[in-house]
Amino acid sequence: MGQSCGTLNADHIAFIIAQKLFFVGTATADSTVNVSPKGRDALRVLDAQRVVWLNLTGSGNETAAHVQACPRMTLMFCAFEGPPQILRLYGTARTIQCGEDGWDGLYGLFEPLAGARQIFDLAIDRVQTSCGMAVPRYAYGGDRTALDSWARRKGSEGLERYWQRKNRRSIDGLPAPIPAPRPADPSSD
Numbered sequence: 106m107g108q109s110c111g112t113l114n115a116d117h118i119a120f121i122i123a124q125k126l127f128f129v130g131t132a133t134a135d136s137t138v139n140v141s142p143k144g145r146d147a148l149r150v151l152d153a154q155r156v157v158w159l160n161l162t163g164s165g166n167e168t169a170a171h172v173q174a175c176p177r178m179t180l181m182f183c184a185f186e187g188p189p190q191i192l193r194l195y196g197t198a199r200t201i202q203c204g205e206d207g208w209d210g211l212y213g214l215f216e217p218l219a220g221a222r223q224i225f226d227l228a229i230d231r232v233q234t235s236c237g238m239a240v241p242r243y244a245y246g247g248d249r250t251a252l253d254s255w256a257r258r259k260g261s262e263g264l265e266r267y268w269q270r271k272n273r274r275s276i277d278g279l280p281a282p283i284p285a286p287r288p289a290d291p292s293s294d
Contacts (some may be wrong), residue, residue, distance in 0.1 A: 109232070131175075136171060158180075158227075162220035162222050
C-alpha cells in the first residue's frame with residue numbers, strides 16, 4: 106500500500122496540484138506540536154525535491170517560530186475526491202520574509218493575496234504515500250473569502266500592527282519572525 110522515496114515523481118506532483126487543502130506539521134523538541142490546514146492557491150512545486158508555500162496572516166505564527174528553532178516540517182495532502190491516497194512530504198524548511206533575498210522571485214509565483222506574511226521553502230528529504238482508505242469523501246465548495254476581506258480592510262499598516270501584537274511569539278513563547286514593513290499592496294485598493 107504505502108511507498109517511500111526521496112523525490113517527487115510526476116504522479117505525486119499531479120496529485121499535489123489537484124488538492125485544494127494541505128496540512129503543515131511542525132514542532133521543536135519541547136514545544137506544542139502544531140498542525141495547520143492551508144488552502145487557497147498557495148503552494149508551488151519547484152522541482153522533485155523542493156516546494157514553496159505562501160503563508161497568510163493568521164491568529165498565530167507557530168510554523169515560523171518552530172522553523173526558526175527546528176527546521177523540520179511535514180506537509181500532508183489527502184484525497185477527499187477520487188481514489189483514496191495520502192501523500193506526505195518530510196523535509197527541512199526555511200522562512201523567507203518580504204525584503205529578504207529570494208522573496209521577489211518566489212512571491213512572483215503566486216497570485217497576490219491580501220495578508221501574505223511569509224514564504225516557506227521546503228527541501229524534501231522523503232516522500233511517503235499511503236492508502237487513505239479511511240479518509241471520507243468531501244466535495245470542494247470553493248475558497249472562503251473572509252480572511253481576504255479582513256486583510257484588505259486592515260490594509261498594510263493595520264496588518265503590520267496585528268503582526269506586532271499577535272504574531273511575534275508562539276503559544277509556547279518562542280520568538281516568531283514577522284515581515285518588515287512593506288509598501289502597500291496595489292491589489293488591496
